Structures are given as C-alpha cells and as structure tokens.
Amino acid sequence: MTSPTTIPIHLTINGHDHSLEVEPRVTLLDALRDRLDLTGTKKGCDQGQCGACTVHVDGERVLACLTLAAQVEGRSITTIEGLAEADGTLHAVQAAFLEQDAFQCGYCTPGQIMSAVACIREGHAGSDDEIREYMAGNLCRCGAYPHIVAAVRQAALEVQS
C-alpha cells in the first residue's frame, strides 16, 4: 500500500531482489516476517536482547529487530532460509544442530544457527569456552546450550577441513 509516508526500498535477500514500499520505521525483522513471508527469522523480544532475529548483512551477524529495513538497502542479506544450498544440502552448522539435538522448541534456533555460522567465520570457535562466550548473545530458554556448543564445535571442524 503506497501512502505519502512510505518509501520504496530494494533489498537483496538470499540472492534475490525484492522491492518494497514501507514506512521508514519498519524494521528489517518486520519487513522479513510480515512483508516477505520470510518467517524463519524469529522475534523474541524486539528490543535487541535475545538474538532470535539474527541475520547476516554482508556476512556479519546483525540483529534484525534493531535494524531498519531502509538501512540495509543495497546490502546483501542472508537469513536462515538462504543458508542451505539450492539443492537442499544443509549447511554444516544446520546438520550439526540436528545431529547434536541443539534445540528443543526451535524458536531460538534460526538465530543460533546464523550466529554460529558467523562465530565460526570470525574465528571464535577455537575452544568450548570461546564458543560459549561468542554465542552468549543468543538466548535459549529451552536450555540447549551444551548441545549448541557441541554442534558449533563439530561444524567448526568440518568447515575448517
């Protein structure tokens, strides 16, 4: 719906281009979930406290609830839906999460996985303690933490080899 208060924006998400008319106050999170039917990215708090909304912008982890959609115009956004390969082959982190049972309800999981991919890429998966520290921004109330550490450790070894 166009109105005087909306602006046109163009987002590149998981390699696809999307054009949207949104109010400038619309967050990347709500743009993904409510306008683009990309609901894999979760809203746990909407105030930057839980990590459920973690996505990658130009390869770096970012909280989509604290990012305006208009801020990321022209930048490359990756969400959980874009992590596996086109043929459905899971990313090493996704496969490790399944194998290690690194989730229960699954609501924090997309954010955990996006964080984990970045954590490994940043070189912060060198030890269990380092993984715990660099994954501490993603809350999991189901308490999957020990299994998340195991999954990140396993995926880091696979990604590096």
Place this chain on the structure above:
Amino acid sequence: MTIHDLRTRHGDASDGSADQVGGRLSRVDGPAKITGAAKYAVEQQLEGLAHAVLVESTVPAGKVRAIDTAAAEGAPGVLLVLTPDTIPPLKTASDWFGTPPPDVPYCPLARDIAFSGQHVAAVVAESFEQAVAAAALVKVSYDEAPAVADLSDPKAGDGIAIDMMTKEWGEAEAAFAAAPVRICAAYNTPREYQAPMEPHGLIAAWQGDRLTVWEPSQWLDGMARTYAEWFAIPFENVRLVSPYIGGGFGSKALALSHGAVAASAAKMLGRPVRLVMSRPQTFTGYGGRAATRQTVTLGADRDGKIQSIVHRGVNETSMGGMWVEPLGSVTSVMYATPNFSSKQNVVRVNSVVPGAMRAPGENPSAFGIESAIDELAYEVGIDPLEIRLRNYAEQDPHARKAWSTRQLREAFVAGAEAFGWARRSPAPRSMRDGNQLIGWGVAAGTYPVRRAYGEALVRILADGTVEVESSSIDMGQGTYTILAQTAAETLGVPADNVVVKLGDSRFARAGVTGGSRLAGIMTGAVHKAAGAALDHLVGLAISDPRSPFHALQANTLVVAGGRVSSPRGDGPEVSIAELLASVGADQIEAKGDTMPANSTAEDRYKAYTTIATPLTHTDGDYSRHSWCAHFIEVRVDEDFGTVRVSRVVSALDSGRLYNPKLAESQWKGGIIMGIGQALLEEGIVDRRHGRIVNNNLADYLVPTNADIPDIQTISVGIPDPHSSALGGKGVGELAIVGVAPAIANAVFHATGKRVRDLPITLEKLI
C-alpha cells in the same frame, strides 16, 4: 484381540534401531526448524490481516476514570480502538476444572484495576507499526487505590489458610520439641518467569460463527472450550491451530484475556487480527511462578535420623484469582519421618494471578527440604549424601503405599560415582583453586507421575506410509518424534514412513500438555491405535480371498521394515502397499484412546477439555514418581562473591525413556533453568508503584550460553508398568527440581554461608 506380537523394550541401547521406541532418533521436526520452514502459529500469512496492540494499566490498584481515545482513533491506519466501554461483553467461561461459571458478562479489558500491566485498551490498525504508534496515544486516567506490592508489604498479612494442603501424621510439634537435634529455617523464592522465547500471541479469524485461532498452545481442546464459552458458540465451531510452540514451560495452557481481545476485534472488523504481546507485556500478561516463603523445622536424632518435620508455606496470589503453589509436595514424600505436619497459606497481592512454571510446587518445595536436610547434615556432622540415604523413604510416607519404582538410591550411587563425591573434603571453605572457593553440593528431586487420557488416529495409506494424528502438541519435548517411533515400532515400518500431525484441534483429542504427562499418555494412545490398525491389516491379509496370504491358513503374520511375511517365512513377502492393493483397500484407519471402556461422549469432552478427571499418582496400590539426584560444583570468587557453576552430574529416574537423545535434552534444559533460578532469576517489584521493573530479557536474567558448563546426565530408570502403557515416567519437569538447593548447598560448602533466599547473588555472599 491382539494378533501381533508386542515386544518389551527398555529404553536403552539394547532396544536397537533408532526407529523404535527407546532409540536415539533425531527430531523428525528438526529439518523444518533448522531451515526456517517451520511456521509457528502467528506466522501464518492471511489476506487482510489487521494488527492489534494492547494498552496496559500503569497503576497497581484502583479504577479507570476515563480513557481518551481521540488521538489514537485519528492516527494513520487505525481501524478500531477498544476500551471496556466499546468491546462487546462476552460470557464468563468455566475454569479449568469445568466448574459452571457464574452467568455474568466477561470483559477482557479492565475497568477495575488489580495489578499494574492489566489490559485496559487495545488498538487495531492496518500495520503493526501503526498500531504500536497509536497505542502510545491512548490516554488513561485512574482513581488510584492503595496496593499490596508483594509478600513483604506490611499490608500483606498472613493470608488465607488452604486447608486442603494440610498434611499431618504423628505428633510433629511434640516430636520436634523432644528431638535432641533441631533445625529451623526460612527459605524464600522470588517471582520467576517462564520467559519462553516465543512471546504469547495469536491470530483470530471468523467465518460466520466459526472461529479459527492460530495460537501457541499447550492445550488445544481446553483453550477451544474457553473460546467457545466466551463467544457462546458450540465447541465444534472453534478450531485451534498450534503446529509448533516456541516454548511454554507451563505458560501456554490457557486462553487468556489477550486472546479474547483479539478474537473480539476480529469479529467486529470481519478481518483476521493478529495480537502478539511485546516482551515487557509478557511479564504481566500472564502469571509466572508465585513468590514463596517456607519455614522448615527438622527434629532429628544425633545420628541424623529425622524424627519430625514441621513445614509452613506461603505463596502469593492475585487479588481476584487463586493460585496455590503446593509447597509441601516434596517435603511430604522425600524422607521417612514418623511425625509430620505441613500447612499452607496464600496471600493476596496486586499482581497478575501467578501460574504454572516448570514443576509448580515441587520446585520451591525441594528448595526448602533439600536445603534443610543439608543444614541438618552439617549440624550432626554427617556427609550430605549419607544423611539422605539414612533417611531414605522405603515407601511413600504420606500415602503409605509402595513406590511403583524408585531408583533414587541408584541415582545417588551413580551420580556420586561419576561426580567423584568420595573425594569431597567435608569442611566448608576447605577446597579452593587460587582465589576461587570450590564447593560441592548434592540435592534430590522428584515429580509425581500425572496421568490422564488421550486419543490418536493411525492411518495406513495406500502407498504403505503411515499418518498419526492427535491434537496434542510439541513444544520441544519431542512429541512428533516419539509418536513416530511408537507407530513405527508397533506397525513394523521405518520411522521415515510415518508422518505425525499434531497441533490442530480437529484431530483426535488430547488433554493438557503439562505436568509431564503427555509422553506417557500419547505413546499409550498411539500404541493402541497402531496396534488396532495392525490387527486390521493382518486380519485382512489372512482372511481376504484376494490376499497373497489367504492360501497360507496362517493365524498371524509378521510386519517388519514395512514388509509383510509369514512368521515361518514359508509364504510370500510383500510390501504393505502391495498387500493393500491386492485386497483393494485404499487405507486402513484406527483410533485408539486411553479412556476407560464405556466412556460416554460427555466423559470424553470432560477428560480432554478440563483437568477434572486425572488419575492421581497414588491411585490403587502404588505411589508413582520420577526421581533424581544432582551433584553440582560451584566456584565462588572470594573477593567478589560471584558464583559460577562449573560442573553438573545428574542421575535421573524417568522410568523407560522413549527417546534418550531427546530426554537428555529436556533434562539438561530443566537443569539449566534451575541454574537460572538459583543464581539469576528474580522479578523485582517497585514497591511504590507495584510494578515489575525488570520486565525484559536484559534485566530479568535467564542463563546464557556462557553461564552453563558441560552437564552430564545419567539415566537410572527402569520401565515402570504402573506409570504408563510403555513404562515411562515424567521427564520435562523432573530435572529442575533440586537444582537450586544443590547449588545453595554447594555455595555453603564453598563459603560457609547459607543463602536461604533465592537467587544467590553476590551481595548475599560478601
């Protein structure tokens, strides 16, 4: 008649394949959850969806004098502003026991304010952003009244005695007075919050007088009943859909006022309406765990044998509602004592009515008794593990019945061995590593086996695949997976060939998912339904003249790996699909339930939509509980008083495990929530305004990954035939029980300071 062979399984490696009950099958709903494909309730994309945002009271007590909605109504995109005056009155619904309600109107927006955060208005707009902005423009004025902020408010008083919580035997007071060793202490737990990562919310949509609600739910049939009663429509006209639930921990079992607001708005607008609480609203939109106070008095011999327990408990409830957190539940079953007395009061405060949070009752109860027995151990100079064994209850001391199974001694032995308890130096402050004081603590936990009823439908399709349907739910416990395993094992097909459908109230019915009862009930129902379907399949194969087995004259057949053959292997071997094709059947369907025979439709409705008909855990000859023992190491910084949990070994008796991989996850989740309870979690009340001030995830501290060490869990359970059809006992709630006292006991061992007031924060130690 059962004409197929049911094998006994034990929930361990001897059970073989992951496809079967007891196997370590990975979550079957896992692929959807790790790829973002799993659509949670409020993520449905509906045409014409409008967005509602709640406005809450900012005072804890009084009356709404006026609500000025003009600015909000004039804001861009606003469709509707609801207040107590403009929302159409609903009918009052029955409570969860099904008690007939008073015939008075129900208004989900409040005129009379009983707590800060109560819903007083709502704004519905075209977009979420517009609704949020307009909600901020609603101006509410109040005639404020004095409030009781919390249990420590001088106006709180002693409260109301709850006589049905009284448990007494022997002469507790006299025996205490006569005992050579006496311990008496008060133990407190604060308000705590379930804080599931998925906030509460829903989408409501009407078609004529039919209502569909997409809402995260621990109890589809119970919530559908409430919606039906509110809007005075038949139960069948309400459909609840809840395919995945982003955590509940007790908080998502009931239809609440925000649901009534959203459904009312949808009806008024003739459009689907989505309403999701903001994270701060989740702290007052429904109740967390009530704050509690307990006094535990132990009288004992010099050798540590308990002679008397006198226990008094208090929990907070709201001004208008009643919540009883059963504080004497563990106190009355954990240890043998000839004399016992437990009584409980509730105190009304200006808060939302508290609710169920992981092991309501058992959790705070264990903090009292498991701390107190530790204090007794030091008083008489006996090892804290040894004193628990000396007072071991060989039968249920309260019900005076044999335990169905109680592997608690085994849990103590296995846990102590794995932890290295024998190397513990007994004196407080006697173990250290540099400036860190090290403490080792132990505590036990228990949770009763709650049993009720459920139904399942099993359908064998023409292609040989199997569907299982039930209106029960999976909020992370693994229901999808264990029901697939149960159907696969019973039918003799690979679990890959089974599709489990849950979370739709149109499916075969189920009661509440709470009290760790779901797995035991639903594996029983699916086992029964699948057994009936298999009987039907084998019966057709033997008797239908078109069947390749007809000429065999066999009286039974074997189904394994999705293929049918004769037991002696002397006939043909065909796939289920080929067999169905040969007899011209396009599917086989069977329903199974765990209800008593001859149950009427009314009995079933009551069993699935209320909690009025559960079987108590002490029905018949046995007392049924799951049990656990936690061994925990803490490191306390001597200068700063910071406590870190550095090691956890827990040995648990949940009976037979349907899937050990998933059960271990749930146990660890409970232990982690217990670490949060012990060290971090506390709803802080601003006494001036009766408000929860830390109503967000940065200030209400739940454990992060960096707070949690590696955790070892050991299963010591054995199949318990008295607890469930397949031998399992409760898993989900058990493991949190006893964690907080194990940590408090470890902190005492490390520092010599006994903290009886959770959470154990640094200012209590320095």
